[in-house]
Amino acid sequence: MLTIESLEKTFITRDGAGSPPSAVFLDLPQGKILTLLGPSGCGKTTTLRSVAGLEKPNAGRITIDGQAVFDGAENIHMPANQRGIGMVFQSDAIWPHMTVFENVAFPMRVAQDRKYTRAEIEEKVGRALEMVRLGGYQSRPSTQLSGGQQQRLALARGLVREPKLLLLDEPLSNLDAKLREQMRFELKRLQMELGITTLYVTHDQGEALALSDEIAVMNAGKVIQRGSPYELYHSPNSEFVAGFLGSTNFLPGKVEQAVGSDGTGVVGTPHGPVKCSFGQSANAGQEIMIVIRPEDVVLAAEAPADGTNTFGGKVSNRIFLGEVIDYLVDVAGEEVRVRARPEWDFAIGAQVNVTLPAAKCVAIASQS
Amino acid sequence: MSATIVVILGFVMAWIVQRTNIRNAWTLDAVAFIPIAIPSVIIGASILFAYILLPIPVYNTIWILLIAYVTMYLPYGMRFASGGIIQIHKELEEVAEVSGATLMQTFRRVLMPLMSPVLIAAWLYIFVMAVRELTASLFLAGPTTQVLGTISLTLWEEGGSFGNVAAISVIQIVPW
Numbered sequence: 001m002l003t004i005e006s007l008e009k010t011f012i013t014r015d016g017a018g019s020p021p022s023a024v025f026l027d028l029p030q031g032k033i034l035t036l037l038g039p040s041g042c043g044k045t046t047t048l049r050s051v052a053g054l055e056k057p058n059a060g061r062i063t064i065d066g067q068a069v070f071d072g073a074e075n076i077h078m079p080a081n082q083r084g085i086g087m088v089f090q091s092d093a094i095w096p097h098m099t100v101f102e103n104v105a106f107p108m109r110v111a112q113d114r115k116y117t118r119a120e121i122e123e124k125v126g127r128a129l130e131m132v133r134l135g136g137y138q139s140r141p142s143t144q145l146s147g148g149q150q151q152r153l154a155l156a157r158g159l160v161r162e163p164k165l166l167l168l169d170e171p172l173s174n175l176d177a178k179l180r181e182q183m184r185f186e187l188k189r190l191q192m193e194l195g196i197t198t199l200y201v202t203h204d205q206g207e208a209l210a211l212s213d214e215i216a217v218m219n220a221g222k223v224i225q226r227g228s229p230y231e232l233y234h235s236p237n238s239e240f241v242a243g244f245l246g247s248t249n250f251l252p253g254k255v256e257q258a259v260g261s262d263g264t265g266v267v268g269t270p271h272g273p274v275k276c277s278f279g280q281s282a283n284a285g286q287e288i289m290i291v292i293r294p295e296d297v298v299l300a301a302e303a304p305a306d307g308t309n310t311f312g313g314k315v316s317n318r319i320f321l322g323e324v325i326d327y328l329v330d331v332a333g334e335e336v337r338v339r340a341r342p343e344w345d346f347a348i349g350a351q352v353n354v355t356l357p358a359a360k361c362v363a364i365a366s367q368s
Numbered sequence: 369m370s371a372t373i374v375v376i377l378g379f380v381m382a383w384i385v386q387r388t389n390i391r392n393a394w395t396l397d398a399v400a401f402i403p404i405a406i407p408s409v410i411i412g413a414s415i416l417f418a419y420i421l422l423p424i425p426v427y428n429t430i431w432i433l434l435i436a437y438v439t440m441y442l443p444y445g446m447r448f449a450s451g452g453i454i455q456i457h458k459e460l461e462e463v464a465e466v467s468g469a470t471l472m473q474t475f476r477r478v479l480m481p482l483m484s485p486v487l488i489a490a491w492l493y494i495f496v497m498a499v500r501e502l503t504a505s506l507f508l509a510g511p512t513t514q515v516l517g518t519i520s521l522t523l524w525e526e527g528g529s530f531g532n533v534a535a536i537s538v539i540q541i542v543p544w
């Protein structure tokens with residue numbers, strides 16, 4: 001549906017310095033949501049704006065539905081107003097001088113490819129507003145809507161002409177936490193109902209995990225890893241991905257025992273040997289980084305019978321969050337973050353046994 | 369009329385400076401701003417000489433006055449428009465573009481309505497200044513193309529018909 005090949009965009013600043021070279025490859029199947037996730041300045045918004053036609057890349061190729069809308073080699077650059085895309089911006093970009101109705105009707109009023117009759121416009125606007133649960137607000141001045149309603153209005157405007165492709169540029173980042181959560185469900189529901197192919201940009205990992213069929217994690221102008229939210233969360237391919245998606249414990253070490261047939265191997269760490277699972281093959285002696293999620297660490301007062309991957313530690317801090325308790329456990333001078341069930345109740349200063357389940361310890365190639 | 373031209377020109381130029389990636393667009397800003405530093409006596413005199421020498425038949429017509437006024441007031445129009453455009457979020461235009469609007473449609477349906485208070489203010493300000501203008505007009509007004517400023521000066525010089533001068537001054541003040 002959408003393909004992006006070796007897309008490059010360099011920004012030249014006033015003092016002549018350019019941004020690092022980038023090359024983005026992506027393809028987005030019909031009817032799916034793909035999220036571009038990454039820190040500020042990683043190129044995710046630039047990629048999205050290039051797809052929309054608001055930015056002209058330096059090189060590469062973008063096709064929508066088989067048609068090239070940008071091709072650096074053949075010098076194709078279709079103007080944004082001919083690409084037939086729906087887009088929602090970070091600031092909802094509602095036109096304050098128009099009513100709710102006029103905001104949504106705009107894409108049809110300016111349409112170049114066909115004329116809409118008044119009845120058609122009324123019908124389609126009504127349907128789009130109904131879809132985002134703003135039915136009956138037609139004649140309101142758009143500035144009299146709340147933040148969440150404005151965001152939904154922007155969505156209705158993006159959807160009213162039933163575009164082939166919907167681009168969402170951090171559409172929820174201006175909303176407060178509660179509304180954001182609501183809107184996540186709304187977006188997911190709408191996307192599923194309409195089956196519209198969606199490219200979503202965000203720096204919020206929670207949003208990415210909640211909404212996407214697939215996530216592409218970007219950094220410094222490149223896609224680092226791409227996969228389902230589950231894959232990315234549980235088997236990151238790099239420290240960057242592991243650190244960006246949720247909080248993580250990192251433990252550096254050296255491979256002691258080569259990977260067995262069950263995919264596990266033993267890694268020597270400053271605290272002793274740790275058994276962990278490997279995504280790819282590794283040789284003995286290789287520098288490795290062990291990644292384990294705070295919620296996968298097990299705390300116990302008594303050491304388990306099988307002492308594998310168990311270390312003694314002392315609780316150095318705890319935060320009660322209601323459904324969970326966050327601990328910082330000092331294991332021989334190293335702090336381990338643990339997200340524990342509330343029944344694992346230890347006071348600050350208590351001695352505990354920290355177990356890292358081998359299946360949850362993921363070994364990834366060390367970058368340092 | 370000069371107010372209208374200045375407002376439109378200032379608006380378009382300010383938009384080019386603010387919103388396009390054209391290299392060195394800021395020079396347009398700078399050039400448009402220069403007339404503010406030049407005394408209107410000099411502007412009047414230099415426009416007079418320029419159009420006597422140039423083969424463009426505007427001398428002794430109303431058009432030469434128009435050229436002078438547009439030159440003199442462009443900096444004001446440009447400043448007004450720049451300030452207005454800066455306050456409009458760029459995404460308001462971009463979303464129009466993505467929605468399928470051409471540049472003209474974006475100007476007409478999105479930018480102009482949002483800018484209208486600023487543009488009206490600029491128009492009024494420039495209109496009032498042009499009505500009161502005397503210095504540059506002295507050089508450029510011909511026998512058949514008198515403006516209020518030159519009329520009142522002539523009346524006063526040629527026999528002090530203070531009544532008439534006062535009447536014209538009232539007309540000049542009224543727009544405020």
